[in-house]
Amino acid sequence: MSEKVPVLELQRVDKSFGPIDVLHEVSLKVNAGEVLCLLGDNGAGKSTLIKTLAGVHKPTRGKILMDGQEVTFDGPRDAAGRGIATVHQFGGTFPLMSIGRSFFVGVEPSKGWGPFKVFDRKTANDTAVKAVQDFGITRIEDGERLVGSLSGGERQSLAIARAVHFGARVLILDEPTAALGVKQASHVLRIVNETKRRGLAVIFITHQVMHAMAVGDHFAVLIRGAIAADFRKGEKTREEITDLMAGGETMKDLEANIEGYMETHEGHPPPAKA
Amino acid sequence: MDLIGTFLRRPAAASILSLIGVLAFYAIFGGVDLGRFAAAASWVNLAANLGIVALPVGLLMIAGEIDISIGAMIPAGSMTTAILSGYFGLPILVGMLGALAVGVLVGLVNGLLTVRTTVPSLIVTLGTLVAMQGIVLSSSVLLTGGVSVSLAAPDWAKFAFGHLIAGSHQVIIVWWVLLTMIFAFVVHKTRYGNWIFAMGGDKDSARNAGIPTKRLTIGLFILSAVCASFVGMCQAILFNSAQVSGGMGFIFNAIVSIVVGGVLLTGGFGSILGIFFGTVTFAVVSQGIYFTNIDRNWSNLIIGAVLLLAVLMNNTFRKLAVNYTGAKNRN
Secondary structure, eight states: OTTSOOSEEEEEEEEEETTEEEEEEEEEEEOTTOEEEEEEOTTSSHHHHHHHHTTSSOOSEEEEEETTEEEOOSSHHHHHHTTEEEEOTTTTOOTTSBHHHHHTTTSOOEESOGGGOEEOHHHHHHHHHHHHHTTTOTTOOOTTSBGGGSOHHHHHHHHHHHHHHTTOSEEEEESTTTTOOHHHHHHHHHHHHHHHHTTOEEEEEESOHHHHHHHOSEEEEEETTEEEEEEETTSSOHHHHHHHHTTSOOHHHHHHHHHHHHHHTTTOOOOOOO | OHHHHHHHTSTTHHHHHHHHHHHHHHHHHSOOOHHHHHHOSHHHHHHHHHHHHHHHHHHHHHTTOOOOTHHHHHHHHHHHHIIIIIISOOOHHHHHHHHHHHHHHHHHHHHHHHHHSOSOHHHHHHHHHHHHHHHHHHHHHHHHSSSEEEOOOOHHHHHHHSOEETTTEETHHHHHHHHHHHHHHHHHHSHHHHHHHHHHHOHHHHHHTTOOHHHHHHHHHHHHHHHHHHHHHHHHHHHTEEESSOOHHHHHHHHHHHHHTTOOTTSSOOOHHHHHHHHHHHHHHHHHGGGSSSOGGGHHHHHHHHHHHHHHHHHHHHHHHHHOOOOSOOO
């Protein structure tokens, strides 16, 4: 495995905003056809890391490498041009636009010439519908439908299909299953696996360990801006991962604490902290 | 059935239904002769002046912003034209370009302040609205010693911007129709329209998709300020004079027209056709009352009722559009 050149690699990346250090010596690698799960609690620096990967922020120190070559992103468009696509929690799509139009935002197909270049609606609709259907979402048949009429899982799928269609090599999924029900989430996970099968490198950000374990090949846990653990599939159990995410305080200790409290408080659990 | 559904899911549906409703109301309860009304100039003149401002402001609203400084830009445009070409006697072209340049400048200020700060554009343009009123008033007094300036435009300028077709219809109507067609083409047929809708739907995603949101926002603010000063310029040429006051009515009238026309206040949804019919509806309500035997003091009540009804219809139709799951089994 080690001889494979990772598609995207971070080497000791720091990011600070003024005096506040948000990321500290983060090193990551993701290979083609692999899913890297980035786990972390709220406030661990996940979104800063995503934004750094997507070219929104420039690292304060450290290197970003693509295919072994050092790169600097001059903004999100540059990163996207190099094949890094980010899909956000709600699909990053536009609820009141048609599927065809939202699929091609920023890269509209056109026909005609000169000042009369017009948006090619039919091509846009047909391409968009075909792209999502290729991912197994066959319920979408009409590109004129508004994105708002899709379910949460379908929206995620549309966004992923869009990224793949436009030649993404690295797909960053920001909490794609967080707002979804069980069934919808499994749809999305299936699409993540399909994306991996097509040879993309996927960075899957989540705090749901179960979802991560369902698709991940490689895991990294982020705590207070630093990588606290880095391991491959099968090396750690679900409990161990959850404990790591909780910041070292193991779930067992926590349970023991709660039990101890309940014994001395007539079986009541401790009051929830705000 | 499918045809009706397709019609109702369009953003312009409610404005067209409102227009039909208002016309029917005036014809039945006000005794209006619709043929005579259609030939009348008053409502078309109002619609044209208002429409040229409503189009770009509507685009800004689709993009998730708003510009109320247009209220000051109309007198600013007419005063700039009149002061440069009337008071100082410079060629009319200088006055006209000066008016449009003032529009570019104020639009640029609005746009830059909106994209560089986190202040909502309503507040930014409220600031420039009041500031421009002050600038127009004090520079008029300073330069000309008065608040009203006369202007004698040459024939060609009168013909192009300020004469009455058949003695009643302002030539600005032609500009309005022309601009509506250009706007409709750009917004619904080119990629730039798609960018505006995307920006109003979700600004961050639009930026991440590579749309130059800042430049587009600034451009739209410039467009609305220039359109407003264009209307002011045409009025100065038509009436042979300009006053520092006036124009404030345009702010609310334009917003009413746009909202009746199906533009979502929070952005992301709307159409040029809708804004066009919203403007016509507004003009028909406010001018049509003079053709009825209804006391004209009621016209604002009717406008308010039409506004509320149209917004309710818009919400219903938009829901219809969002819930529409597509033509089944087309192949």
